[in-house]
Amino acid sequence: MPDTMSNPALLSKDATRLHAYWLGKARGAVPVRRSLDPVIEIPQLVASTFLLDRIGPRWRYRLVGTKIVRQVGRDVTGQWFDTLYGDSARFGLEWFEQMRIERRPMHFHGAANAGPARRWGAVELLYLPLSSAPDGPITQLFGGMWFPPDWKDGPLTGWRTVHASALN
Incomplete structure (x- = not known):
């Protein structure tokens, strides 16, 4: 893991802050979930974060x-990733598997649309692997999702990945 607290691939300040938080917990390895307390340590970012659990082969x-929840127009807490996204989940699941094996974060930016106007806007996603024990398997993905300031909240109706990459 690098010792830098910034990464030029990250577009938003909040993505950079979340990545720096994870790196600070990593100390050369994937952080253990219990070492994070985002509500206390990064409260300004919590509303834009998510946590996925690996249960068997599913997330x-x-x-x-x-x-x-407000920006995409629904709360998916408790729902399975593959069930939510159907056939299009395949790409996400491949990325999750890559993160699990390589033990590295992944960063995505793309375009999404929402609401009746179907206006496209930039979206940024950051996935950060977590384990349940030091040097243990990846059991969770902690991440964040950011939309442009002028984003019109509403049901997310489309997504196109523009760039996806593993972070060092």
Whole structure:
């Protein structure tokens, strides 16, 4: 893991802050989930974060921040990733598997649309792997999702990935 607290691939200040928080907990390895306390340590970011649990071969949303819920127009807490996204989940699941094996975060930016106007806007996602024990398997993905300031909240109706990359 790098010792830098910034990454040029990250577009938003909040993505940079969340990545720096994870790196601070990593100390050369994937952080253990119990070492994080985002509500206390990064309260300004919590509304834009989510947590996925790995249960067998599947992933389920444990928590989804209130800002994400408002911006995408639904709360997916407790729902399975593959059930939510159907055939299009395949790409996400491949990325999750890559993170699980490589033990590295992944960063995505793309375009999404929402609401009746179907206006496209930039979206940024950051996924950060967590384990339940030092050097243990990846059991959770902690992450964040950010929309542009002028984003019109509403049901998310489309997504296109523009760029996806593993972070060092």
